[in-house]
Amino acid sequence: MSSADLVTALYFYKMNHSGDNPENPDRDRLILSKGHSVLAQYAALAECGYFPKSILKTTKTFGSILQGHPEIRTPGIEANTGSLAQGLSVGVGIALGGKLDKRDYKVYVILGDGELNEGQIWEAITAASVYKLDNLVAIIDRNKLQASGPIKEIYDMGDIKSKFDAFCWKTFEINGHNMKEIIEVLDSVDKIKGVPSVIIAQTIKGKGISFAENVTGFHNAALTAEQFRKANLDIDNLEL
Numbered sequence: 001m002s003s004a005d006l007v008t009a010l011y012f013y014k015m016n017h018s019g020d021n022p023e024n025p026d027r028d029r030l031i032l033s034k035g036h037s038v039l040a041q042y043a044a045l046a047e048c049g050y051f052p053k054s055i056l057k058t059t060k061t062f063g064s065i066l067q068g069h070p071e072i073r074t075p076g077i078e079a080n081t082g083s084l085a086q087g088l089s090v091g092v093g094i095a096l097g098g099k100l101d102k103r104d105y106k107v108y109v110i111l112g113d114g115e116l117n118e119g120q121i122w123e124a125i126t127a128a129s130v131y132k133l134d135n136l137v138a139i140i141d142r143n144k145l146q147a148s149g150p151i152k153e154i155y156d157m158g159d160i161k162s163k164f165d166a167f168c169w170k171t172f173e174i175n176g177h178n179m180k181e182i183i184e185v186l187d188s189v190d191k192i193k194g195v196p197s198v199i200i201a202q203t204i205k206g207k208g209i210s211f212a213e214n215v216t217g218f219h220n221a222a223l224t225a226e227q228f229r230k231a232n233l234d235i236d237n238l239e240l
């Protein structure tokens, strides 16, 4: 839920892509490094025609192409992720490949703020600036919680923006649930040359479901039938 608006803006506004031609070498790529949020991506990919909406119901069942974390056998998925920290490195590789092949696609990588704790992330951040990957955009889903509690109590890295500044990235900060802000910042990063960009998006875990917002327990929880009914009511009443 915290990434849903970001994913929506990417697939339905910003990215050059098509469900009819998922292998187009010039397509923009989205890598969901926080792969556990893949349900948001599956919903968007189905809506864009990468696979029939009817198979969404098979998600996380044996034999389905829609598993609990992204896998490249699923049309529209660019990288296997879920082991946190690896997605940005894959993004660096694909962005560097784009430069070498003289293609002008962009690579977007969505990261969790807890995920930034991982050392591999900082290797990728360094590599992206060394190779001047202005075709790479990291988007941080800054929901301030991770799997087992608040970031502040578990491993607080402090000011994320100043860290990316120090690694020579162009930094942006937005409200990750304000569609106007999301769209404007995605257009702004197109103008950045010579350095990678990062968008720090302030978000709310469980956004849109009143009883789940900012509740760690809903990081990975199946809703009861009653909670599901209430969640749908909340979503129907969301102000867009």
Ligand SMILES: Cc1ncc(C[n+]2csc(CCOP(=O)(O)OP(=O)(O)O)c2C)c(N)n1
Binding pocket: 002, 034, 036, 082, 083, 084, 085, 111, 112, 113, 114, 115, 116, 141, 143, 145, 146, 147, 148, 205, 219
């Ligand atoms: C390498 C690795 N270690 C641990 C996990 C287990 N894990 C899954 S989600 C998660 C929390 C991630 O927090 P954050 O990046 O903030 O994601 P969000 O809160 O946005 O879901 C953890 C530790 C994992 N998937 N990969």
